[in-house]
Amino acid sequence: MNAPDRTLTVALLAVPDAAASTLLSLYDVFSSVGRDWEVLIEGRPPRPRMRPIIVAESSGRLSVANGIYLDAECGFDQCTRPDIVCVPDLLISPATFARGQHPAAIQWLTACHASGSLITSACSGALLLAEAGLLDGQEATIHWAYGDTMRLHFPEVRLRANQTLVSSGIGQRVVTAGGGASWQDLALFLIAREAGLDQAMHIAKLYLFEWHDRGQTPYAALVRSARSEDGLVSEAQSWLANNFDRPHPVSSVIARSGLPERTFKRRFVQAAGMSAMEYVHTLRLEAAKQRLETSQEIVESIAESVGYEDASFFRRLFRRKVGMTPAEYRRRFSGLRSAVTDSSHSGS
Template identity: 30%
Template sequence: MAKECDVVEIGVLVYPGAQLAAVLGLTDLFAVASRLRHDLGALERPILRVTHWSEGESGQLAVSYDSHPGSSHAPRVMIIPPSLTQAPAPELLDRYCQDLRQWHGSGVLLVSVCVGVFFIAASGLLDGRAATTHWNFAQSLAERFPKIKVEANLPLLDDGDIITSACLMAWTDLGLKLIERHLGETLAAETARFLAVERITENQRPGSVFTPRLDHGDEAVLKVQHWLQSSGARDVNLAAMAECAGLESRTFLRRFRNATGLKPTEYCQQVRVGRACRMLEFTNRSIDQIAWGVGYQDPGAFRKVFFKVTGVAPSDYRRQMASSAG
C-alpha cells in the first residue's frame, strides 16, 4: 500500500501555442481528484503533484507552476497538450527533443493530445511504432515522420510507455485515465462525476489494459522495456533481451521480474496481446493474420495466450468491441 508521503508528479509541457484550456483544465482535474482523495479518506493513495514546464530566460525548461512546491522534481508522467494552431513548426519541435528523450529514457510516461504527438515524433521515440492524432493532422504527421505508422482511426493508443490520443478535447479522458492508474477506479469515477464528464470505461477503450511499470529505477531493464514496446516484442528471446540489458541471463531474469513484476515471457505476451486487441477492434484482418502479425507462427498458440491474458477468445473480444461501439 502507498504511504501518505508517496508522490506522483505529473508534468505538463507548456510550449508556445499550447492550448491553455487543456493545461489549466488538467491542472484543475488533478486538483479535484486530490481533494476527493482527502474527502473520501483515501490517504493511502499517492499525492498527485502537478507541475508546468516551460522555457525560462536561459532557454532551458524549468518549472513555472508547482501544486506542491518545496522539493526536487522527478515527473513520472509528462503530458504534451494540444494546440489551437496548425501542426508545430520544426524549429519549435527541435527545442524539446532532448528533454523528451531524457524523460523517456528515465522511465517517464509520455502522453500526447492531438498535435502534441508531433513533439514526441520529432524526438525519434516513435520511429517504427504506431501513433494516433487528430484526423486533420494525420496526413501531415505521416508525411513529416514516415517511420511512424499513423493510426488515424484510433481515438487513443496506449502503447505502454507512450500514450497518444486523437481528439482535441481528449485531455479530459486522458486525465481520468491517469487518475485511475495512480489513484484507482473509485477516485477516477468520483472525479468524473463531480465534473459531470462522461467517462470512457476500460472495456470501451482500444487495446489492452496492460500498464507496464516504468518507474522502478532499473535503467538496464527499462532499456529492454522500451525496446519491447517499440518492436512489439516480436522475434525476441531471453538471450537477446539480456544482451540488450548488458546483463548475464540469470541476472537479467531476476532484475526484470523484480522491476516489472513479470517474467520476460509474460511481459512479451502482454505487449503482443495489446497489439492484437487493436487489430481485432480496428481492422478486418482474420484472427490467423493477426496472430502472424503480432509474432505468433502458430495461430492456435496465439488463441491460448490471448485467452490467458484477456479471459476471452479473440473472436469473442472482437464481437464485444463491435457491440460496445454500436
C-alpha cells in the same frame, strides 16, 4: 503500476503555441485526485495523489497560444525525472507544421523518457512526441485534422487516427490521445493507471466526464477543404462538390475532363489520395450528416437527397465510414444543435 503511498509528479509542458485551456484543465483535474471526492463526498481530509507542475524551457512567466500568460514553476533543467509528462495540444495549422520549433522541449522529452517517465500527449501534442523519436515504429493517435500532417512528416509512426487513446512502447510508457475533449480520456486513463481505478471513477463523476469509446470517426470531417494542386483534378473536385447528388457523377466528371477514363481515375487518385467515387461518397456522407443534425427527415429521404437510391446501402456505408448508424448519429449530434437553437431563440 499504482503508487498508493506517494504523490506523483505530473509535468505539464508549456511551449509558446501550447493551448492553455488543455494545460490548465489537466492541472485542475490532476490536482483533484485524492482531494475533492474525499472532501466533498466522504467528508474526510484530502490526500492528494498527484502534483501537477507547469514546466517550460525556463521558470517564470511565459506567453502561450492566444496571448495567455502562464507561470512556469520550473525549467527543464529543474525537472529531470517527473513521473508523468503531459504535452497539451498545440494551436498550429496542420499545413504549417515544421520540425525544429521547440529544440529544448524535444531534448527534454527524450531525456525524461530515457529516465523512466511516462510520456503522454493530447491532440496535436503528439507531433512533439513524434519529433522526439518516441513514436518511431509505434502505434499512436492524434486529432483527426492532423492525421495527414503526421503521416507526411513522420511516416514511421503507425497512426491509428480513429482511436481516442493509444498506449505504445516498452512498458506502454508512451500514451497519445486524439482530438478535442479526449484530454479527458487521457486524464482518466492516467489516474486509473497510476492512482487507481476508484480515483478515476471519482473524477469522472465529479467532472461529468464521458469516455469516448466510439473513437474519433463520428466527429471527423470526411472531406478536407484543400484542393489538389493538379488543376484538372481541382476543377473536378469543385464540380463534384456541387453535383455529387446527381446520378453517375463520376462518369459525368470524366466526360467533362476530356481524358480517357483510366487516365482520369489514375490522375485523380494520385492528386487527391482517393478515388473519384470515394470522394463522392465522402461528399454525400458529409451532406447527410448535416441533414441528420438539422432535420427530422426520415433516413430514406436523406439517402435519396444526397444521391443514394438504395437506403440500405447508404446505412451500411454510413456506419462503416462514420462509426455509427444514421439514427445514432442523429441522437448524438442533433441534440446539441437543437439546444443551442432553442436557447438563442428564447433569448431574442
